[in-house]
Amino acid sequence: MLNQDAIHAIILQALNNINDERGPDEQLTVGLDTRLFGADAVLDSLSLVSVIVDVEGAVSEQAGRDISLTDDRAMSQDVSPFTDVNSLTAYIELLLSEKA
Template identity: 35%
Template sequence: MEKKEVQDLVIETIKEFVDNNGIETEEVTVTQRLIGRSGIFDSIGLVNFLVDLEEVLEEKYDRVFSLSSERAMSRSTSPFSNVEELTKFILELDDEE
């Protein structure tokens, strides 16, 4: 997996999710906050987005990704803070495969 490819996939999945769910946001960038103040998602929205992203990743890479695991939730730096951190987390999961 290449970082740019995963990052683009995350951004594209966010764009589709916000369009399909009527969420208003500015242009989605790598530094765009996903959750928290000025974030795109509330907690339920984040969970639903992660389910969609897991499906997209599974289709593209033919393997299962568990993005909302206890491991993800207990990190000191949340992998859900922005697109950059989420991309790093996906790449870490891939390296462990």
Template identity: 55%
Template sequence: MASQAEVIELIYRALRSLNEELAADKRVALAPDTRLFGADASLDSLSLVSVIVDVETAVADELGRTVSLTDDTAMSQPVSPFSSVTTLADYIVGQLSRG
């Protein structure tokens, strides 16, 4: 099973890839509490979709498992998995642990 640290690194990699396409003043901080979605979010909706696709691909390629971050389960969580890097990592680790 993947650790939270491993999953956070996958998320950071997706954010680094996004940052390469952004102007210096628009780059997203690589921090556990970086807001991805909602109030004070670092990403616009198009950037969030790009990060989601990159993270899903990285999980499949590197961890050999598929996760869907846009299914009903993800969207019905009391706290959005996309609130921050940490909440997204926690959600992914939870999905991977379910088998």
């Protein structure tokens, strides 16, 4: 199973991929507290979808099983799992532990 550090690395790489597509004046500050969704989010909706798709693919590949980050369960959480890097990591860990 992927550990927390591996999941962080996947998410941060997805954010760095967004930076690779942006100009020098449009770079995101990438870190564990980077806000992905909601107030003070650094991503627009299209960039968030891109990050989610990248993360889903990489986690599924490295874990050896498919996961879905955008199911009804994710959308019905009191606190969105897409709030920041740490909350997304925790949600992925939860999904992976349930399917273990």
